[in-house]
Amino acid sequence: MNDWIIPEWPAPNNVRALFTTRNGGKSCGANGIYATLNLGDHVNDRSTDVAKNRVLLRNYLPAEPKWLKQVHGVLPIWVDHYSTTLEGDAAMSRRRGIVCAALVADCLPIFLCNPAGTMVGVIHAGWRGLAGGIIEKTVMEMNSGEPRFMAWLGPAIGPNYFEVGEEVREAFVSQDDKSRLAFVPQHEKKGNKWLANIFLLARQRLAAMGVTEVYGGEICTYSNPKKFFSYRRDGKTGRMAALIWLAP
Numbered sequence: 001m002n003d004w005i006i007p008e009w010p011a012p013n014n015v016r017a018l019f020t021t022r023n024g025g026k027s028c029g030a031n032g033i034y035a036t037l038n039l040g041d042h043v044n045d046r047s048t049d050v051a052k053n054r055v056l057l058r059n060y061l062p063a064e065p066k067w068l069k070q071v072h073g074v075l076p077i078w079v080d081h082y083s084t085t086l087e088g089d090a091a092m093s094r095r096r097g098i099v100c101a102a103l104v105a106d107c108l109p110i111f112l113c114n115p116a117g118t119m120v121g122v123i124h125a126g127w128r129g130l131a132g133g134i135i136e137k138t139v140m141e142m143n144s145g146e147p148r149f150m151a152w153l154g155p156a157i158g159p160n161y162f163e164v165g166e167e168v169r170e171a172f173v174s175q176d177d178k179s180r181l182a183f184v185p186q187h188e189k190k191g192n193k194w195l196a197n198i199f200l201l202a203r204q205r206l207a208a209m210g211v212t213e214v215y216g217g218e219i220c221t222y223s224n225p226k227k228f229f230s231y232r233r234d235g236k237t238g239r240m241a242a243l244i245w246l247a248p
Contacts, residue, residue: 002037003227007152009215012117014096017244018060019109019154021227026052027238038229038238040103041067045238057241062248065101065241066091072107072128076121076138089129090138092121097248101241105229106162106221108198109154109242110135112142112211119144120244127164130201131171139209150213151206154242157232158220159184159197166192178204 002024007017025037027049034045039057041050058064066079069087076090080098091100092112102109102124110123123129123138139149163186172179182200186193199217206214221228229237 005155005219007111007154007216009111009150009152011113011150011152012115014117014247015113015120015244016247017111017120017122017152017242019243020057020241022229022238022240023227025049025056033234033236034238037240039241040105040239043236043238061099061243062097062245063099065099065243066093067101067103068124070103070124072124072126074129074132074134074137076123076134076141078141089125089134090121090123092119092138092142093246094119096246099243099245101243103239103241104154104156104221105231105237105239106157106233108156108202110202110206111152111154111216111242111244112138112149113244114142114149117246120246122242122244124242125198125202127168127171127196127198127201130198130205131168131175135202135205136209139206139211148213149211150215151211152215153199153202153217155219155221155228155240156198157222157230159195159199161220161222161232162196162198164194164196166194168196169194172201176204176208 005019027034027038075088077088080095102122107126112121182197183194222230
C-alpha cells in the first residue's frame with residue numbers, strides 16, 4: 001500500500017479508513033506536478049493517468065469510491081443509493097461496502113464514525129466549509145439518537161504555514177470567541193495576516209457538537225513535498241483521497 005496512512009484511532013473493527021499520499025501512481029505529465037498518484041479529475045492532469053490511478057486505488061477497496069463534486073460548501077450527502085456524481089463536501093454511509101471519499105490537498109479531511117460501527121462519514125473541510133458549518137451540519141445529519149461520535153483529523157496544512165487574512169479570522173471569531181486561540185499574528189508581514197491552526201478550529205467545532213473523542217491532527221501536508229500534494233505550496237498540484245467505509 002505504498003506509504004499510505006491508516007488512521008490510528010479506536011474505531012470499531014468493521015470501520016476501515018485510509019488516506020493516500022502522492023506516491024505509487026501513474027501520473028507523470030506537467031513537469032511532475034501531479035506525480036504520481038493524483039486522484040483528482042478536475043486539476044488538468046491527463047484523464048488517462050487519473051483513471052489508471054483510480055484503478056490502482058480500487059484494488060484496495062470493496063467498491064468504487066462515491067466521489068463528490070466538492071465546492072467548499074456545507075452540504076453533507078448520504079451516498080448509499082447514488083450512482084452519479086453529486087455536489088457536496090461531506091459523504092456519509094450506513095451501508096456496508098460503500099466507500100465515502102473526499103479529495104484534498106491542504107484542506108482538512110475529517111473522518112467520523114459512531115461507536116456501534118453502523119455509520120461512517122468523511123468531511124472535506126477548508127476554512128470556508130469550517131466557518132460555514134460543515135462539521136455541525138454533518139454531525140447533525142448523522143446523529144440519529146446517538147450523539148456520540150469519534151473523529152480522526154487527517155493530513156492538512158499545518159499551523160506554521162496556513163497564512164490567512166483578517167477576514168478569515170473574523171469569520172471564526174465572530175461566531176466563537178474561543179477561535180482566537182487558533183490564530184497567531186504575523187505583524188512582520190505586509191498587511192494584517194495571521195497563521196491559522198485548522199486542526200484546532202476543527203477540534204473546537206467538533207467539541208461544540210459533543211464530539212470530544214478526536215484523534216490525529218498532527219500531519220502537515222505543506223511541509224512534506226515528497227509525500228503530500230499541497231495547493232498552498234505549489235498552486236497547480238494533484239489531490240489525495242480520504243476514504244472510509246464499513247467492511248462488507
